[in-house]
Amino acid sequence: MIGEDKLKKLIRKTDSKIVMVVMDGVGDVSDDKGLTPLAEAFTPNMDKLALESELGLTVPVDIGITPGSGPAHLSLFGYDPLEHEIGRGVLEALGIGINLSGRDLAARANFATRTPQGIISDRRAGRISTEENERLCKILNEKMPVLDGVSVKIYPGKEHRFVVIFTGDGLEGGLNDADPQEVGKPEKFTEPETPSAEKSSRIVNQFIKEVQKILKDELPANTCLVRGIGKSPDISSMGDLFGLKPLAIASYPMYKGLSKLVGMDVSEGLSNLEEQTIELKKKFNDYDFFYYHVKKTDSFGEDGNRPMKIKVIEEFDALIPDILALKPDVLCISADHSTPAVMKGHSWHPSPVLIHGSYMRTGQVKGFNEEECLKGSLGRFYAKDLMQLLLSHAGKLDKYGA
Amino acid sequence: MIGEDKLKKLIRKTDSKIVMVVMDGVGDVSDDKGLTPLAEAFTPNMDKLALESELGLTVPVDIGITPGSGPAHLSLFGYDPLEHEIGRGVLEALGIGINLSGRDLAARANFATRTPQGIISDRRAGRISTEENERLCKILNEKMPVLDGVSVKIYPGKEHRFVVIFTGDGLEGGLNDADPQEVGKPEKFTEPETPSAEKSSRIVNQFIKEVQKILKDELPANTCLVRGIGKSPDISSMGDLFGLKPLAIASYPMYKGLSKLVGMDVSEGLSNLEEQTIELKKKFNDYDFFYYHVKKTDSFGEDGNRPMKIKVIEEFDALIPDILALKPDVLCISADHSTPAVMKGHSWHPSPVLIHGSYMRTGQVKGFNEEECLKGSLGRFYAKDLMQLLLSHAGKLDKYGA
Numbered sequence: 001m002i003g004e005d006k007l008k009k010l011i012r013k014t015d016s017k018i019v020m021v022v023m024d025g026v027g028d029v030s031d032d033k034g035l036t037p038l039a040e041a042f043t044p045n046m047d048k049l050a051l052e053s054e055l056g057l058t059v060p061v062d063i064g065i066t067p068g069s070g071p072a073h074l075s076l077f078g079y080d081p082l083e084h085e086i087g088r089g090v091l092e093a094l095g096i097g098i099n100l101s102g103r104d105l106a107a108r109a110n111f112a113t114r115t116p117q118g119i120i121s122d123r124r125a126g127r128i129s130t131e132e133n134e135r136l137c138k139i140l141n142e143k144m145p146v147l148d149g150v151s152v153k154i155y156p157g158k159e160h161r162f163v164v165i166f167t168g169d170g171l172e173g174g175l176n177d178a179d180p181q182e183v184g185k186p187e188k189f190t191e192p193e194t195p196s197a198e199k200s201s202r203i204v205n206q207f208i209k210e211v212q213k214i215l216k217d218e219l220p221a222n223t224c225l226v227r228g229i230g231k232s233p234d235i236s237s238m239g240d241l242f243g244l245k246p247l248a249i250a251s252y253p254m255y256k257g258l259s260k261l262v263g264m265d266v267s268e269g270l271s272n273l274e275e276q277t278i279e280l281k282k283k284f285n286d287y288d289f290f291y292y293h294v295k296k297t298d299s300f301g302e303d304g305n306r307p308m309k310i311k312v313i314e315e316f317d318a319l320i321p322d323i324l325a326l327k328p329d330v331l332c333i334s335a336d337h338s339t340p341a342v343m344k345g346h347s348w349h350p351s352p353v354l355i356h357g358s359y360m361r362t363g364q365v366k367g368f369n370e371e372e373c374l375k376g377s378l379g380r381f382y383a384k385d386l387m388q389l390l391l392s393h394a395g396k397l398d399k400y401g402a
Numbered sequence: 403m404i405g406e407d408k409l410k411k412l413i414r415k416t417d418s419k420i421v422m423v424v425m426d427g428v429g430d431v432s433d434d435k436g437l438t439p440l441a442e443a444f445t446p447n448m449d450k451l452a453l454e455s456e457l458g459l460t461v462p463v464d465i466g467i468t469p470g471s472g473p474a475h476l477s478l479f480g481y482d483p484l485e486h487e488i489g490r491g492v493l494e495a496l497g498i499g500i501n502l503s504g505r506d507l508a509a510r511a512n513f514a515t516r517t518p519q520g521i522i523s524d525r526r527a528g529r530i531s532t533e534e535n536e537r538l539c540k541i542l543n544e545k546m547p548v549l550d551g552v553s554v555k556i557y558p559g560k561e562h563r564f565v566v567i568f569t570g571d572g573l574e575g576g577l578n579d580a581d582p583q584e585v586g587k588p589e590k591f592t593e594p595e596t597p598s599a600e601k602s603s604r605i606v607n608q609f610i611k612e613v614q615k616i617l618k619d620e621l622p623a624n625t626c627l628v629r630g631i632g633k634s635p636d637i638s639s640m641g642d643l644f645g646l647k648p649l650a651i652a653s654y655p656m657y658k659g660l661s662k663l664v665g666m667d668v669s670e671g672l673s674n675l676e677e678q679t680i681e682l683k684k685k686f687n688d689y690d691f692f693y694y695h696v697k698k699t700d701s702f703g704e705d706g707n708r709p710m711k712i713k714v715i716e717e718f719d720a721l722i723p724d725i726l727a728l729k730p731d732v733l734c735i736s737a738d739h740s741t742p743a744v745m746k747g748h749s750w751h752p753s754p755v756l757i758h759g760s761y762m763r764t765g766q767v768k769g770f771n772e773e774e775c776l777k778g779s780l781g782r783f784y785a786k787d788l789m790q791l792l793l794s795h796a797g798k799l800d801k802y803g804a
Contacts, residue, residue, distance in 0.1 A: 028763075029761045029762055029763050030762060030763055030764045034764055036763070057781070061404065061802050061803075062403065062404045062787065062790065063783050063784075063787035063790055063791060064787060064788075064789075064790030064791035064792075064793065064794045064795075064799070065404055065412075065790055065794070065799070065801075065802050066794060066799065066800075066801040066802065067801060067802050067803060068801050068802060068803035068804040069803075069804070070803045070804055071802055071803035072803075081802075081803065082404055082405070082408065085803065086803060086804070087804075088804045091803075091804040092804075228804075340761055342761065343761055345801075346801050347761065347794075348790075348791070348794045348799075349761075349763055350781075370763055370779070371765055371766070371779075374765060374777075374779055374781070379781070380781040
């Protein structure tokens with residue numbers, strides 16, 4: 001990346017349209033036949049497209065580093081993920097569909113059990129039921145006072161987990177977790193890691209004491225641990241930075257939240273790829289950048305379900321003709337990271353990427369998969385640089401220097 | 403590299419074991435049949451391993467930059483060689499087995515000849531014999547006074563060369579060479595390049611004058627030139643940085659010294675690959691990272707002896723089954739740099755690397771050599787990023803961000 005200031009000066013506004021498909025976690029490792037799911041899947045449309053496209057591999061964050069979804073997506077959207085960090089609390093809030101403003105501090109929290117002597121005896125309050133969690137969050141929302149001008153809102157999650165949003169002036173990130181990490185240790189309050197986080201730290205600790213007051217008769221859930229406390233990163237919008245008018249076509253809250261973070265409009269009420277494709281068609285004239293998210297390649301990777309991961313790939317492949325029929329100036333098929341089914345989790349392996357535009361340096365590739373991408377003309381590069389490629393392919397970047 | 407602070411937060415301590423073999427200078431250039439020594443050597447074990455491994459090429463320091471052994475090894479150990487510089491004096495000291503503390507300033511020096519008018523008439527004192535050198539160093543060690551609280555110890559090298567260690571408080575690096583570079587020029591004293599090096603500079607110059615006093619009747623060796631003056635770099639240990647308990651299994655002093663610099667324990671008394679392999683087996687339960695150094699690929703490269711370089715490669719190949727029998731979680735075969743036999747010296751060409759672990763993206767490679775590595779799934783990357791890959795393959799790195 002040449003840097004925000006340098007890039008902004010090169011931006012040329014045009015009517016050309018970019019569709020960026022993100023097949024979440026589609027990258028994988030070889031099985032004993034040497035095949036990845038993408039290689040094994042029956043994908044006639046992607047394979048045909050590959051012959052007329054540029055292929056490569058993207059490194060999500062850095063060589064050998066396994067990324068979470070937040071940094072992996074920021075990279076694809078053209079932001080340096082090492083510069084813009086997203087806290088756990090913010091991501092959790094995005095994941096349940098909360099919109100965060102610049103006055104919000106987000107944290108994730110557990111209901112927990114505390115002895116009268118202040119020892120944490122259960123970090124999950126005996127894994128209370130989700131219903132019990134919802135009842136307690138309701139009580140807290142009703143009884144929690146405004147804390148030194150800061151209002152507090154609590155959102156129940158599953159079992160013992162909840163999200164808490166503090167809203168007020170002067171709240172900054174940079175504080176550690178209010179969590180002793182181990183059972184049998186004294187409760188821990190949060191401490192600021194930088195002077196600017198002093199108010200946040202004070203408010204969070206006040207909050208914990210209020211929770212203890214309000215829930216004093218609610219054993220085992222008579223306190224809480226608060227973690228991953230932080231603010232939404234202060235990020236230039238994709239409109240400001242790239243001159244784009246972007247729309248996110250995704251079904252899962254976290255990805256919609258990440259899209260809002262970078263200033264995308266977000267389509268609502270979509271629950272599968274067919275609906276997403278119809279939405280793309282419907283909104284195609286209204287935007288010039290479309291983020292189209294395929295979630296389930298990752299979900300089945302996380303489940304260790306290789307056959308279903310393959311099936312989702314094939315399901316998406318069947319929709320490619322519909323996308324191509326819209327004649328986007330640039331179609332990019334990418335992945336935020338790899339989620340090898342045998343690993344049941346994200347990995348560090350680079351992600352396959354395909355760019356289809358008007359000016360292609362095609363090569364000897366035979367289809368779209370990790371092995372063919374290794375031979376592709378794009379080579380291997382950092383995902384944060386992908387947006388520069390897409391903008392150029394779309395004619396949206398002037399040359400640098402004379 | 404994502405930076406020390408960010409990386410430290412991701413470290414997960416596990417029992418998994420990493421073996422990093424460094425075939426010193428094994429990389430080479432093609433002969434008229436298009437073969438490198440690694441390609442020509444009979445290496446059935448490495449070639450078989452390559453089929454189930456990830457291959458690539460590492461750039462030791464930067465594209466087109468020929469590295470010395472110090473920076474090339476630091477990179478492999480996960481340190482940025484452009485950030486952590488090792489002075490010539492320090493490397494020379496490590497090379498003769500001197501342990502350096504934070505109070506030590508190291509320099510390499512030449513015995514030289516000085517006219518009564520202070521002109522350097524021979525920068526090598528007529529290349530005096532090593533025996534003569536040893537005699538003079540003995541005299542200097544006996545007669546050298548403590549200089550302003552700084553004690554001085556002199557270690558003879560070959561011919562006119564010696565190493566000098568200054569030990570005291572307030573000695574900092576950042577001073578230039580006390581060497582006029584050319585014969586017939588006036589003697590030169592060292593000057594500080596930063597204010598913090600003023601004491602060092604004063605002491606080194608005092609030392610030179612004392613040498614002149616002590617050796618005034620020892621023509622042609624009646625003075626000395628002092629060069630490459632510096633301290634051991636202040637480097638986080640591999641334990642601190644990566645959570646590893648590392649052991650160096652090397653036979654040459656310089657590599658043992660480099661290993662100590664980064665906080666490795668070092669096996670002593672090993673003189674060949676068989677002994678090194680027995681040591682690996684013996685210590686396998688006590689450590690989780692093993693640096694196994696193959697020196698002679700480099701030595702024969704430096705000698706221009708291609709057939710013997712090939713023979714060393716074959717000798718190491720025969721030991722691979724013994725290493726694999728230990729079932730390391732990750733086996734990496736790497737090189738610090740290339741030492742093409744036709745060049746009789748280090749070169750800038752990237753080094754072949756192989757990683758064998760549990761989650762592999764294998765490819766179309768047919769063996770282990772420079773040409774196959776070019777096709778490997780790891781692509782070409784900076785050697786300083788290798789450690790991130792090895793830690794991830796060993797399950798020792800958490801994901802970055804949520």
